[in-house]
Amino acid sequence: MASVLSRRRQAAGDEALIRSLFEEHGRALLAYATRLTGDRAAAEDVVQETLVRAWKHPDALVNGKGSVRGWLLTVARNIITDRVRAKAARPAEVAESPTAQPIVRDHADEVVDSMVVMEALDQLSEDHRGVLVQLYFQGRSVTETAAELGIPPGTVKSRSYYALRALREVFGGRQVALKGVAG
Template sequence: MGDVDRRPESAEALVRSLYAEHGRSLLAYATRLTGDRAAAEDVVQETLVRAWKHADDLTSGKGSVRGWLLTVARNIVTDRARARAVRPAEVAEIADRPPVEGDHSEAVVNSMVVLDALDQVSPEHREVLVELYYRGRSVTEAAKELGVPPGTVKSRSYYALRALRTVMGPGAEVAR
């Protein structure tokens, strides 16, 4: 996109095109700044909301769109860090209570995505991945369980992970 369409049909169309072109790099930048994927997604969303509010500025042709987006994202991260710094410290948890478990919804969604992807690879690849990653077996143990040589397990796991990456799409994090 580099140059924004000077006559977008609407501010919403502009934001969609900004996200399509700059979303991944914006998320990577925000993740690097925050160190937290969920916080980075919030920063990207807020950045795109601000882009929507300032659509006229972005379509004026002055300056780099990507530079504007990255600057806004950096400013949002800075503002949030400053806000946290002035907030009073929270009361420590009571020692005799177990710590509160974090939200596990992301892990559930990730499991569902991986299970769906596993259904789309060959049975031989699925078997190897289940033995190595789900059951936690070594290559030798998996080979014995599957009745194939260890070299076959290694080869199948390599190609199985490549197939999973293809099925899950770009940007998917699959074990290496």
């Protein structure tokens, strides 16, 4: 029973200490925190956290090493510094927008189209397949393809024409999304 009474007296004493600290230093602490943060709401949070730390370490207030206000202002500055560092360590948060497209989209159709194209290319002759690979998959021009394959540019054009025509027959009128392949 005696320990319960002593705890109640201690709690009442702690509450009185925090109340007197706020009454005496609260305005200066809030002004200082507001100046450092530039945000009144954030400054109020800093003042609250400072008073919580004072409540947890009452011996630091009465040890005779400097002024109470100086200790409170130092604690407030440290809290603000910690918050700025923590915020800088995290990537910036971006709010979701209902109109924004999802970052990751389903690529299943592209995989299927790619498989269909690879199977169709396997049905072409080596000469026709080689020209299409150079033009569309390697991104080379007619001149570059001709130099790479060691054939005249006119032959590159002719082989690409007949290769694309053969692909159209293989696909049988199905639409396949090919980047860079004219249909």
